[in-house]
Amino acid sequence: MSTKQISVVPSFIAGEWRTPQSEGGTEVRDANTGELLATVTNDKLDVAAAVDYGRGTGHQELAKLSLHERALKLKELALYLNERRKDLYEISFKTGATKIDSMVDIDGGIGVLFTFSSKGRRELPNSNVILDGPTEPLSKDGSFIGTHIYTAMSGVVVQVNAFNFPVWGMLEKFAPAFIAGVPTIVKPATPTGYLTEAAVRMMLESGILPEGSLQLLSGSARDLMDHLDYRDMFAFTGSAATASKLKSHPNVIDGGVRFAAETDSLNAAILGPDAEEGTAEFEAFVKVVVTEMTSKAGQKCTAIRRNIVPSHLVEPVIAAIGQRIEQRVVIGDPRVEGVTMGALASLEQLADVRAAVQDMIDAGGELAFGRLDAPAVRVAPERDAVAEFGAFMSPVVLRWADARNPLVHSREAFGPVSSVIGYDNLDEAVRLAAMGAGSLVATVCSNDTDTVRSLALGIAAHHGRVHILNRETARSTTGHGSPVPHLVHGGPGRAGGGEELGGIRSVKHHMQRTAVQGSPNMLTALSGVWHAGAEQRLAGCEKFGGQEQYTHPFRKSLAELQVGDGFASDLRVVNLEEISEFAKKTGDTFYAHTDAKAAEANPFFPGIVAHGYLLVSWAAGLFVEPAPGPVLANYGLESLRFITPVAAGDSIRVTLTAKKITPRVTDEYGEVAWDAILHNQNDEIVATYDVLTLVEKENLTYANFEG
Structure with a gap:
C-alpha cells in the first residue's frame, strides 16, 4: 500500500468511496515539516445516506452472524492489520508521532481487536441474545417467570474521535460495537483523519467485514445529530465544551439518542509522604510523569496534568523531572533516529497549548522548567536546529505557590505540560485531586498500605480509574496513561461521565437490556437457555x-x-x-x-x-x-x-x-x-x-x- 496521501481525504458512505469534487477545504500538513499532505472538504457530507445504510444493510448483514462469529472476525481483522502496520507507521510519523507513539496508537488499536475477540468468544454465548442475571419467579407454581436479556441496538453508533489517537481511538470504539452487532459510522478529527482513512481503507479492503458494518465520514458533518434518534448512539471523544453542545441537541434531550462522552481531564498523580528522595517510589513517580508529558507530545486525555506531592518535595520533584527530561528527551522529526518526542499534531494545536500555558502563568503559575519559544529540534542524525516549520514544543513544568489556584485545576494545556503543587496532609491531597471536577485516571504512588488505602478510596468517586504505583509494580505496570481494553475507560464529571472499554461491559453498552416475562417454555425458546419448569x-x-x-x-x-x-x-x-x-x-x-x-x-x-x-x-x-x-x-x-x-x-x-x-x-x-x-x-x-x-x-x- 502506498503511503502517499491523496489530494482530498475521501469518505466511505453507503458502500462506496466518495471524494468531493469542489476545490478548497481545510489544509492538513505534516506536523514536523509543514508540508501540505491533503485537504479535508468543508462541503456537507451525506450523513442521512450513511445512517440509513447502516440501519438497513449494516444491521441485516451483522445479524447474520452470532456474537462469537463477529468476535472471530475481529481476530481475522487484527491479523490482517498486523501485517500492514508498517504502512500505517509511515503515515503516522507525519502526525508528529514517534515510533513508540505509533506503536501505542496502531499496535494498541490492533491489540484491542485481539482482546475483544478473545473475551467475546470466551465470555459471551454463541448467539445474539445475552442473559442478564438470574431468573425471577413471578408465580407460586413456577408457570410465570421473568428475566432480562441484552439484544443489539436497532440503529447505528456514530463515533466522533479526537486527533491524538487516530487508529486506537477508532478501533477501541469499533470493536465492542461490532461484537454487539451495531454498525459503526466513524468521524475522525481533521488534523489526523488521513491516518484514520488509511486504516479504514485497509479494513474494508480486507473483505472481512460485513457490508455496511463500517462507514467513514471525512470532513464537515455538523448535522450528524440531526439524523439520529432513540435507536442510535453518539460516542464522542473531544473537548468538554463541544460535548456540552452536542449533549444539548434536541435529539439527545427529547429524541432519546444515547450520548456517551470522553472529554477533558485534568488527571493527577499523588506522591505519598513515604516516597522520599532516593526511594523506589520517588524514582517511579518521576519516570511516569516524564513519560506522560512526552508520550504523544503530551497530547493524551489521560496525561498527568497535576502532580500533587508533599510540600517539602515540590522542588526536588521539579528538579528530578527536569533532569530526566534533559537526559532522555530528544525533540524532533520522529523519522530521525534518536528522536523520542515529536511535534504536536498541528500548528493550530501548538498555538492553543502555548496560549493555555500563558494563561496559567498570568494567573499565578511559574515556569519552573522548559520554554515557550521554539525549541531546538533534531532535524538529522546528530544535528539540531531551532524549529522553523513544525509544531514542536518544549516540555514545560509549572510551579504554583497556591495549590488551590483555580486555573491549575480547570485549564488544560493539551501538550507536554504538567504542574507541580504541594500538600501538607492526605486529606488535603484528596481535596486537591477532587478539584479537577472529575478525571479519567489518577496515580497514587506509595509503598505504605494505609496511605494507598486513604488516597485511593478518597479519590475513587472522582476518577474512572486509579493506578497504584510502587516498587512492586514499577516494572510491570501498563502505565498511568494507558487504558487497557479489559478495564473501563472513562470518568465522572468533567471527564464526560462515559464508560468506554471495560471488556464485555462495553459490548453491552451497545445493546438494549429488556425485561421479559412469560412461561419457562417461552423464555427458553427466546433466550436459547433452558429455564426450570420448561419442557x-x-x-x-x-x-x-x-x-x-x-x-x-x-x-x-x-x-x-x-x-x-x-x-x-x-x-x-x-x-x-x-x-x-x-x-x-x-x-x-x-x-x-x-x-x-x-x-x-x-x-x-x-x-x-x-x-x-x-x-x-x-x-x-x-x-x-x-x-x-x-x-x-x-x-x-x-x-x-x-x-x-x-x-x-x-x-x-x-x-x-x-x-x-x-x-x-x-x-x-x-x-x-x-x-x-x-x-x-x-x-x-x-x-x-x-x-x-x-x-x-x-x-x-x-x-x-x-x-
Whole structure:
C-alpha cells in the first residue's frame, strides 16, 4: 500500500468511496515539516445516506452472524492489520508521532481487536441474545417467570474521535460495537483523519467485514445529530465544551439518542509522604510523569496534568523531572533516529497549548522548567536546529505557590505540560485531586498500605480509574496513561461521565437490556437457555420422569443435543461407612462428618452428614455414561450450593438437564452447561449446580469405538 496521501481525504458512505469534487477545504500538513499532505472538504457530507445504510444493510448483514462469529472476525481483522502496520507507521510519523507513539496508537488499536475477540468468544454465548442475571419467579407454581436479556441496538453508533489517537481511538470504539452487532459510522478529527482513512481503507479492503458494518465520514458533518434518534448512539471523544453542545441537541434531550462522552481531564498523580528522595517510589513517580508529558507530545486525555506531592518535595520533584527530561528527551522529526518526542499534531494545536500555558502563568503559575519559544529540534542524525516549520514544543513544568489556584485545576494545556503543587496532609491531597471536577485516571504512588488505602478510596468517586504505583509494580505496570481494553475507560464529571472499554461491559453498552416475562417454555425458546419448569426430555429412571425412548444425553453430539435434553437417575442410599471412609481418605474430618454428638449439637445438622463433595461425586456416578463418546471432558462446576444436609440412611438422586449449548466457531467441539439438581428421598432439594462439559460437534472420535 502506498503511503502517499491523496489530494482530498475521501469518505466511505453507503458502500462506496466518495471524494468531493469542489476545490478548497481545510489544509492538513505534516506536523514536523509543514508540508501540505491533503485537504479535508468543508462541503456537507451525506450523513442521512450513511445512517440509513447502516440501519438497513449494516444491521441485516451483522445479524447474520452470532456474537462469537463477529468476535472471530475481529481476530481475522487484527491479523490482517498486523501485517500492514508498517504502512500505517509511515503515515503516522507525519502526525508528529514517534515510533513508540505509533506503536501505542496502531499496535494498541490492533491489540484491542485481539482482546475483544478473545473475551467475546470466551465470555459471551454463541448467539445474539445475552442473559442478564438470574431468573425471577413471578408465580407460586413456577408457570410465570421473568428475566432480562441484552439484544443489539436497532440503529447505528456514530463515533466522533479526537486527533491524538487516530487508529486506537477508532478501533477501541469499533470493536465492542461490532461484537454487539451495531454498525459503526466513524468521524475522525481533521488534523489526523488521513491516518484514520488509511486504516479504514485497509479494513474494508480486507473483505472481512460485513457490508455496511463500517462507514467513514471525512470532513464537515455538523448535522450528524440531526439524523439520529432513540435507536442510535453518539460516542464522542473531544473537548468538554463541544460535548456540552452536542449533549444539548434536541435529539439527545427529547429524541432519546444515547450520548456517551470522553472529554477533558485534568488527571493527577499523588506522591505519598513515604516516597522520599532516593526511594523506589520517588524514582517511579518521576519516570511516569516524564513519560506522560512526552508520550504523544503530551497530547493524551489521560496525561498527568497535576502532580500533587508533599510540600517539602515540590522542588526536588521539579528538579528530578527536569533532569530526566534533559537526559532522555530528544525533540524532533520522529523519522530521525534518536528522536523520542515529536511535534504536536498541528500548528493550530501548538498555538492553543502555548496560549493555555500563558494563561496559567498570568494567573499565578511559574515556569519552573522548559520554554515557550521554539525549541531546538533534531532535524538529522546528530544535528539540531531551532524549529522553523513544525509544531514542536518544549516540555514545560509549572510551579504554583497556591495549590488551590483555580486555573491549575480547570485549564488544560493539551501538550507536554504538567504542574507541580504541594500538600501538607492526605486529606488535603484528596481535596486537591477532587478539584479537577472529575478525571479519567489518577496515580497514587506509595509503598505504605494505609496511605494507598486513604488516597485511593478518597479519590475513587472522582476518577474512572486509579493506578497504584510502587516498587512492586514499577516494572510491570501498563502505565498511568494507558487504558487497557479489559478495564473501563472513562470518568465522572468533567471527564464526560462515559464508560468506554471495560471488556464485555462495553459490548453491552451497545445493546438494549429488556425485561421479559412469560412461561419457562417461552423464555427458553427466546433466550436459547433452558429455564426450570420448561419442557425436558429425560432419559433414565421412569419413576422420576425419565423415559426409555430418550437417548442418554451424553451419547449426543452438539448436532443432536438440544436444551432440555437430560437424565433422571434412581435413588442411591447413603450409609455411614461410606461417609467415614471418605473422611479418612480425604482428610476432611470436620466434626459434622465424624462426631455424632458434636454434629447433633449443631442446629444445621441432624447428626453425622455426608460431605458435600461426596454428594457431588456420587451424583456424577449417577448421571455419567461411561463409554467413550461425544462428551470429551468435564471442565468444572459453577454456582454450587448445598441446601439440605444428607444423613446416613437418606438417599439422593440427580436430574441433569442440558441448559446452555455453546458451539465454538474455531473448534470441532463446544461447551455444554448442564443444570444439575440433587434431591433426597423426600423430594427436598439437596444441592444445585451447573456441570460444564466439552462436547463434540459431530459424534466422530468414538463413533466406531467397541470398548
